[in-house]
Amino acid sequence: MKRLIATSLAIVAVAGLVAASPALGQPERKTELVELGESVDTLLLRYGFEATWVVDNQNILLRDTYRDHYVVTLKEACEQLDLQRSFKFFPALSGHVRTGRIYEVRNPSGPPCDIARIEQIDDARAVELRAAVAAKS
Numbered sequence: 001m002k003r004l005i006a007t008s009l010a011i012v013a014v015a016g017l018v019a020a021s022p023a024l025g026q027p028e029r030k031t032e033l034v035e036l037g038e039s040v041d042t043l044l045l046r047y048g049f050e051a052t053w054v055v056d057n058q059n060i061l062l063r064d065t066y067r068d069h070y071v072v073t074l075k076e077a078c079e080q081l082d083l084q085r086s087f088k089f090f091p092a093l094s095g096h097v098r099t100g101r102i103y104e105v106r107n108p109s110g111p112p113c114d115i116a117r118i119e120q121i122d123d124a125r126a127v128e129l130r131a132a133v134a135a136k137s
Contacts, residue, residue, distance in 0.1 A: 029099045034119040043097045043118060045070075053133045057081050060105070061129045062093075069126035071119045078105060078113035093118070 033043040047064040055061055057077040062070045072089075074081075081087060087107040097103070097118060104112040121129075 030102045031097070031099055031115055032117040032119075033097060033099055034117065036120055036122065041099050043120065045094055045097055048094070053130060054081055055129050055133055059129075061126065061133070063126070069121050069123065071117075071121055071125075071129070072105070072115055073117040073119070074105060075114045075116040078107075078110075080107045080110035081105065081113065089115075 033040050035043055045064065047066045047068075049062045050065050051063040053061040055071075057079060058074045060072040060074075060081075062072060064070070072093075087105050090104045090106050090112070091101070093103065103115040103118070105115060106112045
């Protein structure tokens, strides 16, 4: 009887641990990926980027060679990010971008800035963001 109760308690404890932890086989989300409004685990970036616009110190608008647009949102404002300085993404945003990886914006004038979210957006939103950048200039 004692063994049956101990076994039952152990099963309940293990079930509680499994329920409280992330789903098995899924990596911890370090970067949120959104494809046209839907959260995804991987985002396929098939083409190189031909244009970038710094919307503000926390958002960057990208356009790929196929004319799809993406907004890269940083975890925190990145003060050294502005139109006058170059920056790069590390690791490079190409191929399959995955939620389990940490991506950064790197600029020679300051520390790297972590990317919180990469979102594919529609053309109407891209036009709005480009207009906001043009209005600041």
